Amino acid sequence: MRREGSALNGLGVVILKELSDHLTSVRMRVLEWLVVLFALAALYLAIQQVRETTAEDPFLLLRLFTRAREGIPITFVAFLSILVPVMAIGLGFDAVNSEYNRRTLSRILAQPIYRDALLWGKFIAGLLTITFSLVALWLLVIGLGLVLLGVPPSAEETARAFILLLVTIAYAGVWLALALLFSIVFRSAATAALVTFGLWLFLTFLWPSVLAQMVAAVIAPPDPGYTALGLPTPETTEWGQMLSRLSPSTLFGEIAFVLLNPDDVSARSLGAIYLVQLQGAARGALPLGQSLVIAWPDIVGLVAGTIVLFTIGYMVFQRQEVRA
Amino acid sequence: MNDVVIEAKNLTKRYGGIAVVKGISFSVARGEIFGLLGPNGAGKTTTILMLLGLSDISAGTARVLDHNPVREPLAVKRRVGYLPDEVGFYDNLSAGDNLRYTARLIGLGRAEREERISRSLAHVGLADVADKRVGTFSRGMRQRLGLAEILMKDAQVAILDEPTSGLDPQVTVELLDIIRDLKHRGVSVLLSSHLLERVQSVCDRVALFNEGNIVLLGTVPELGRQVLGGGFRVEVEAQGEGLAEHLARVPGVRKVESAGPSRWLLLAEQDVRPEAAAAVVAAGGRLLRLAVAEPSLEAIYRQYFHEHPHEGERHAA
Numbered sequence: 001m002r003r004e005g006s007a008l009n010g011l012g013v014v015i016l017k018e019l020s021d022h023l024t025s026v027r028m029r030v031l032e033w034l035v036v037l038f039a040l041a042a043l044y045l046a047i048q049q050v051r052e053t054t055a056e057d058p059f060l061l062l063r064l065f066t067r068a069r070e071g072i073p074i075t076f077v078a079f080l081s082i083l084v085p086v087m088a089i090g091l092g093f094d095a096v097n098s099e100y101n102r103r104t105l106s107r108i109l110a111q112p113i114y115r116d117a118l119l120w121g122k123f124i125a126g127l128l129t130i131t132f133s134l135v136a137l138w139l140l141v142i143g144l145g146l147v148l149l150g151v152p153p154s155a156e157e158t159a160r161a162f163i164l165l166l167v168t169i170a171y172a173g174v175w176l177a178l179a180l181l182f183s184i185v186f187r188s189a190a191t192a193a194l195v196t197f198g199l200w201l202f203l204t205f206l207w208p209s210v211l212a213q214m215v216a217a218v219i220a221p222p223d224p225g226y227t228a229l230g231l232p233t234p235e236t237t238e239w240g241q242m243l244s245r246l247s248p249s250t251l252f253g254e255i256a257f258v259l260l261n262p263d264d265v266s267a268r269s270l271g272a273i274y275l276v277q278l279q280g281a282a283r284g285a286l287p288l289g290q291s292l293v294i295a296w297p298d299i300v301g302l303v304a305g306t307i308v309l310f311t312i313g314y315m316v317f318q319r320q321e322v323r324a
Numbered sequence: 325m326n327d328v329v330i331e332a333k334n335l336t337k338r339y340g341g342i343a344v345v346k347g348i349s350f351s352v353a354r355g356e357i358f359g360l361l362g363p364n365g366a367g368k369t370t371t372i373l374m375l376l377g378l379s380d381i382s383a384g385t386a387r388v389l390d391h392n393p394v395r396e397p398l399a400v401k402r403r404v405g406y407l408p409d410e411v412g413f414y415d416n417l418s419a420g421d422n423l424r425y426t427a428r429l430i431g432l433g434r435a436e437r438e439e440r441i442s443r444s445l446a447h448v449g450l451a452d453v454a455d456k457r458v459g460t461f462s463r464g465m466r467q468r469l470g471l472a473e474i475l476m477k478d479a480q481v482a483i484l485d486e487p488t489s490g491l492d493p494q495v496t497v498e499l500l501d502i503i504r505d506l507k508h509r510g511v512s513v514l515l516s517s518h519l520l521e522r523v524q525s526v527c528d529r530v531a532l533f534n535e536g537n538i539v540l541l542g543t544v545p546e547l548g549r550q551v552l553g554g555g556f557r558v559e560v561e562a563q564g565e566g567l568a569e570h571l572a573r574v575p576g577v578r579k580v581e582s583a584g585p586s587r588w589l590l591l592a593e594q595d596v597r598p599e600a601a602a603a604v605v606a607a608g609g610r611l612l613r614l615a616v617a618e619p620s621l622e623a624i625y626r627q628y629f630h631e632h633p634h635e636g637e638r639h640a641a
Contacts, residue, residue, distance in 0.1 A: 004395065005399075010429045013429050103408065103411065103412025105412075106373075106378065106408040107408055107470070110405075111426055111430055112397075112429070112430060112431070114398075322373060
């Protein structure tokens, strides 16, 4: 059945309204400060480390993202991988249910717009808000890097850092879509927040390192031949890796690793690497294009995850009754 | 020019196989105030949401201003103003900004937007709090802001869901005045309520809902004749011994009902006020009051559910 008019009628109006709500909210202030302070701390630690160890390094800027002082295993990328979900969930967990609870939904939907516009508007406004913060953060890192290290970054370094920025936005998109989905499913904002944060904790800390490996050991039991030699079975390891990629955090970590460590041989493949493959491998750094090829499946995975989660949310929202 | 603005034919809504609106039909004429009355849960809000295209229609058809709310929801929503039950606004925004958001969604240009907003806020008496956050508003102010939104929209049809529930009498009277004023501007009004007395004073016609059906439909006097039976109802207030028997003997009186201490209600075939007065005086009683009673919705409603007790079981409060 065809509907009259555009599904995105009024989208711009909703985006502007949601954006101004986000940017003026106390929640956003707190998140901004959290991000800036944590980033500065991580950057400070990285710069100390970089200054001590590096004499001549062609990827000095990228080291800012990946190095940490010994004993404190917190890199800038690790910060991002934790803080970005917190931010996205913080902005999205009450997107739709707050409209129910404030009893504004039926009034707004009685205006000449479709539900599509409202949901898209909320998602885009949330993503734009996060993008603003991330761009500011990115410029802060590059700028501080310039000032503190005194070495201008090369074009390739800047390109790699920029692609990381785009990937981080996609990573935020997954969590925002997840938060939006739960804000549709659960009428109570507290429940939605709890479930979303719970799932995030599960996917980030429990699944990749513990549960995925357990499931992998069940699917492909370790070969006694390898175990006798004290080696992991390749099949089990591969399954473990594949399963752990169900977590967006794993995907983000892998992409960042490949993008930011062009001269690390282990960043040449995201599967298991065998010694044979490394023998005779060309020395030196991998070109940007090749790094992208390696990271591409993971990047697609992040974007696909966002689309799938948003689509589920969209379908649930379309079928939901308006009355509170 | 079509004189019917809302038409429902066999409108049905089922949730998981259970019908909550069971094939109702009614129509609202241009410039009419039409009341949907009935207990909570009788299907009034569901009917309203179907007319607005906010809820799917399981069976039957609805037409609003000659548009199909299912296929052309935008055309319907552009011309119809809706005040939901317990209307909500964005508490962190001012009254003006709340209306500004709606006005943008409607697609009004900047100049027209501001002009219409200040005019409609002034009309409902909220002009001096236009810049106050809605979070500080009382319930009555929110309802008035909701009506201001409908005025701003320049709607041809206003659909009001329980506009007066939870309001104190003074505010209710003000709100009903605004609703009457809508009618004078040529706006057709469809309102739902379970508060009968208030609604009676504004509605041209009413539909009485019960468990998803319209059980009665018409003007209040029509319903009175239908439910309470024809004839006159005369109220007598008098003091004296055995007056009820004397009143019952008055020619034309069919029944005498006690309506409290020293008060009786006479059901008669014609206006028996002179005869009743004579009877009271002849019996040595003191006549205090004598009046012909208008049928009240309240009485119609109670009588109906008295006669159809099984249908009224779910009626609470």
